[in-house]
Amino acid sequence: MSLVPTALEAAGRIADGSLTCEALTRACLERIAEREPAVQAWQHLDPNSALEAARRIDRCGRGPLKGLPVGVKDIIDTGDMPTAYGSPLYAGFRPPRDAACVALARQAGALVLGKTVTTEFAYFQPGKTRNPYAPSRTPGGSSSGSAAAVADGMVPLAFGTQTAGSIIRPASFCGCVGYKPSFGVIERTGVRPFADSLDTVGVFARTVEDAAFFASVLAGRPRLRITEEGFRPRIGLCRTHEWDAATPATRAALEEAGRRLRAAGLEVREIALPEGFRDLCEAQNTVMAYEGARACAPEMLTAPDGLSAKLREILQAGAATASEDYDVARRLAADCRAQFADVLGDLDVLLTPSAPGEAPEGLEATGDPVFNRVWTLLGVPCLNVPALTGPSGLPVGVQVVGRARDDRRTLAAAAVMALVLSAG
């Protein structure tokens, strides 16, 4: 396998003149040409336009992301490429402009290589993408193409979004780093909404350092970059209230991760979430369905036949949800959000499952976000760190979760943990 270099490596080589954006783009395109028939990560890709843009960047681009190709989940507007939101209703749609996060990436010198496959409106109806490790299995979703493309070494960086588990789960299934920042860290204007109080823009990369670097530029927060030496995070091993959903692969991965981290001399302590957190998973589902039904009202009212049966069913349930139930769910979320920093106590981060197990067989579903819903509802930063391999030889990641708006420490902890875990 000939993966393209990591983002930080490529950025360094572009800065010192030993690599051009054109050469890097060619490497991406070669990898894609080789692997795309099996993986099908891309919704829109025009190699000639990409190479032309690469040459333009080599001539006059600048900024910290200069020359770095990025994949953009097709739920995110691009002014120069079609944006279909994973829906036949928007096939060929041309938004008037880039989404803010895409514009900010371009301003920082990045090359938008193409659009990656999303599920329908970033919900559960899958696109065409396959797991790069096993073409009969799902890559996870909804950021299916971004996760698969980065994991498969087609592109060093990609955008994702998460409303339930759309970054962390596919990152775990595909074996790359996924980073969902705290709610609101990366601007979401121009990202198709599904659930206003949950939708979060995040990134995929091959290393935690790359993810932190990319996000730091997008958010205009240089302090997110990982610079700390010798940080020894205190880690809470947390099985969550959803532990029954964990398959043996995930149970083994979490235990093994804890063992390795302890063996590396880090403090890893078991921690249980308060009883009051038990209903958060269901509350996330309520909030998502309720808000989704409202966000998708225009399509539901004017073109219901253009929606998948699965989505229609969810939207109908959401439209039928009483606003009182929604309010109860939002209040529970607010209460638990206010408590969460104290729940962690002197711990820096939690170590918890990313997904129930290896990527499931089949392409008709994208797997269960059961281990992601709570963290998205709490608005806290989380990362998938590729850690171990399951019984079928597929990746099983672990999730690192931090306090709200404490992304810097969460990223730094995840970087240390990734280093330990990759050392085996």
Add this chain to the structure above:
Amino acid sequence: MSLVPTALEAAGRIADGSLTCEALTRACLERIAEREPAVQAWQHLDPNSALEAARRIDRCGRGPLKGLPVGVKDIIDTGDMPTAYGSPLYAGFRPPRDAACVALARQAGALVLGKTVTTEFAYFQPGKTRNPYAPSRTPGGSSSGSAAAVADGMVPLAFGTQTAGSIIRPASFCGCVGYKPSFGVIERTGVRPFADSLDTVGVFARTVEDAAFFASVLAGRPRLRITEEGFRPRIGLCRTHEWDAATPATRAALEEAGRRLRAAGLEVREIALPEGFRDLCEAQNTVMAYEGARACAPEMLTAPDGLSAKLREILQAGAATASEDYDVARRLAADCRAQFADVLGDLDVLLTPSAPGEAPEGLEATGDPVFNRVWTLLGVPCLNVPALTGPSGLPVGVQVVGRARDDRRTLAAAAVMALVLSAG
């Protein structure tokens, strides 16, 4: 002046067959034909299409808003009408679909009469609209056209949005009811974002009952409708930390409103906001500029010459704001939000200025949102209630503010207060 009927009156007459949507739409169009040359509230209006849609609704429309014409602020997407966001960059732009709030209104039987004038991206650069009471004066903004059209009796209901003071201020200047719900009550998918943590969809109407009725349908919250009899709200008269900005007109209006409410036997008690609330006004400005710079990054990067000098200046300041300063502002907002319900104690609502005074002379600015910024940042419900007349004979409203997510009580209190104040 021949105003069209109120929304509730019209809805009742349409339901009992004594009024058709077509006749009501004709009445709106006649009023507009008479007054639009002076007021210029409409960005897009096609009388023939409107009448055709009205006849369709008479034939087969249904729902609680059946046959009610509404104006839609041109910051909100409409699938069948151009949407320019108050910017020459989007002149003639056709969004692929209605915004969710518009779709929900249509689903409930409403007729979208046309698009009303907004300032540039709902920020401060004015559109063409004039104050219906004095054509040399601003109607306020950013929801300039919606406020003017409703106040002038051209349409019974209209949509607005508020990020700083874009509903309450123009409602005060034009003399109609403006209602900014608690943050998140009305879905905002398809509304052009300016500041993600502040942007709120709201409504204009001629009565509090109409505003509550319209919003209850849009939000799917029937309990917002005003039904309570004999409610006697306890009112806190609050001069706020921004009192120095109040002109004599506003000072007199607030005192007189307090006097009349007391004379009607209601409890009106003076209340001061805690010292810790003093910096909220500036914090709102910081949050708005910071988020606005990110939301408008695509236009700023690709077409800065298409933005007004005023907006460019704000966006540059926002882009230069340190994320640490933004974080401090957000934390202050969160702290004060957590305290606000307790600040009110046993009071139901606050009575506080809507604007510094009467609509200022001139059309080159839309007035100062200084009395609105804090409440928008806190995410609490507020209404402008038309109350009194200033020294130049122009309307001076007062603002009713409630607890977050306590919209029902806030609306009910405002209805009682409006009744007392209109009785003189």
